[in-house]
Amino acid sequence: xxxxxxxxxxxxxxxxxxxxxxxxxxxxxxxxxxxxxxxxxxxxxxxxxxxxxxxxxxxxxxxxxxxxxxxxxxxxxxxxxxxxxxxxxxxxxxxxxxxxxxxxxxxxxxxxxxxxxxxxxxxxxxxxxxxxxxxxxxxxxxxxxxxxxxxxxxxxxxxxxxxxxxxxxxxxxxxxxxxxxxxxxxxxxxxxxxxxxxxxxxxxxxxxxxxxxxxxxxxxxxxxxxxxxxxxxxxxxxxxxxxxxxxxxxxxxxxxxxxxxxxxxxxx
Numbered sequence: 001x002x003x004x005x006x007x008x009x010x011x012x013x014x015x016x017x018x019x020x021x022x023x024x025x026x027x028x029x030x031x032x033x034x035x036x037x038x039x040x041x042x043x044x045x046x047x048x049x050x051x052x053x054x055x056x057x058x059x060x061x062x063x064x065x066x067x068x069x070x071x072x073x074x075x076x077x078x079x080x081x082x083x084x085x086x087x088x089x090x091x092x093x094x095x096x097x098x099x100x101x102x103x104x105x106x107x108x109x110x111x112x113x114x115x116x117x118x119x120x121x122x123x124x125x126x127x128x129x130x131x132x133x134x135x136x137x138x139x140x141x142x143x144x145x146x147x148x149x150x151x152x153x154x155x156x157x158x159x160x161x162x163x164x165x166x167x168x169x170x171x172x173x174x175x176x177x178x179x180x181x182x183x184x185x186x187x188x189x190x191x192x193x194x195x196x197x198x199x200x201x202x203x204x205x206x207x208x209x210x211x212x213x214x215x216x217x218x219x220x221x222x223x224x225x226x227x228x229x230x231x232x233x234x235x236x237x238x239x240x241x242x243x244x245x246x247x248x249x250x251x252x253x254x255x256x257x258x259x260x261x262x263x264x265x266x267x268x
Contacts, residue, residue, distance in 0.1 A: 003116040005053045011069050012055040016110040020055035021140065025132025027051050027123035028173035029206060037167025037187040039227055040245045044184055045169055046197060047177020048206070052115040052128045056136050061108040066092055069114030079106060084161055091129040094161030095137070098153045104143055111136075120212035126162060127170035130154040135175065147175045148190060165224050188245070223266065230267035233259060 005022065012020045026047040033043030059065075066075040068088055075089045082096045092111075099106055113132070117125045131154040138145050145153070154171035158164050168187055176183055181194040227244075234241040234255060241247050244267070252259075252267045259267060 003114070008053045008055050008069055008112050008114055011067060011114075012110070012112040015067060015112070016057070016059070016065075018057035018059060018110060020057045020110075020112075021136065023054040023056070023132055023136045023139075025052045025054060025128040025135070026174060026177055027117040027125060027128055028170060028177065029123065029204065030169065030173075031182055033169070035223060035227070037169035037185075038165070038224055039167075039231075040188050040243045042184065042186055043169045044182050044195065045173035046182040047173055048123065050116045050123065052113050052117055052125070052132055054111065054113045054132050054136050056109055056111040056113075056133075056140065058140055059108045059110050063108040064092075064096070064111075065108075066111040066113070069112055070119070079108060088129070090161040090163075091126050091157070092133060094157030095130055095133050095154070097161055098156045099134075099137065099143070102153070104141070106137060106141055109137075109140065118208050121208050123206070124170040124174065126158065126164075127154060127166075127174050130157050131171045131174040151175050151190075163221075165221050188243075226263055226266045230259060230263040233263070234267065 009020065009022070027050050028045045028047050031044040031046065033041055037043050062079045064075070064077050064079065071088070075092055077093070082093055082100060084090055085093060096106060113129065117123055117128060119125050131150060134150045134154055137143065138150060151168060151171040155166060155168050158166050168190070169185065172185055172192070173183055176192060178194050180196065180198040182197040183192050184195050185192045231241070231244060234247060237255060237258070249268060252264070256264050
């Protein structure tokens with residue numbers, strides 16, 4: 001794992017001649033609201049001091065060459081050959097795809113990224129790549145997007161190329177993180193406020209269990225589909241139940257008999 005900025009810069013210098021622009025893209029923890037962001041709820045994430053360094057620069061060609069330093073793998077495409085591949089490359093390609101879909105012209109660039117954010121540890125390394133790259137390209141190519149637009153594009157990139165029907169929380173926390181603050185986010189309106197989170201007598205400890213998980217493996221999308229199924233059953237009973245935001249726990253319990261066991265648990 002290339003876990004320092006100096007290492008990322010050194011790899012860039014070894015492979016490219018340009019002087020790179022440097023960006024840091026943080027991971028995130030979530031204090032309240034697992035699987036809530038795609039169910040119209042409120043979440044309370046925070047950016048953390050671990051993340052991904054991105055060294056990047058335009059190369060004045062149509063070639064895009066990226067090095068994932070942590071896994072020592074490369075991506076080589078042109079701006080005219082953006083299509084799905086496998087693994088981490090889809091995070092990069094998904095970003096390029098959504099920008100092209102929005103009729104933005106992106107030239108070629110060289111990029112090295114890596115850091116100290118464990119992959120598959122639940123700290124949103126994929127969102128750090130997507131949102132971080134979008135932020136960097138927005139600056140390099142003067143695309144004119146605001147941070148909320150970048151968060152929505154990063155979410156769309158995850159949907160379209162990585163194939164994960166994620167909510168907005170991870171990308172939003174990445175782009176709106178603020179030192180010593182968590183973010184109270186309304187996942188319907190995207191209204192937010194920073195909540196002071198400067199602990200004095202306590203610390204938050206992140207423990208890496210070393211049990212790797214992949215959102216793209218299917219379990220995440222399955223969970224989302226189960227939530228949607230439950231909402232569909234409940235909304236058929238009462239037109240006011242068009243969102244989990246309008247359903248109380250006791251109302252879910254009152255309708256338990258019409259919900260399959262797993263679906264009931266998801267709804268509750």
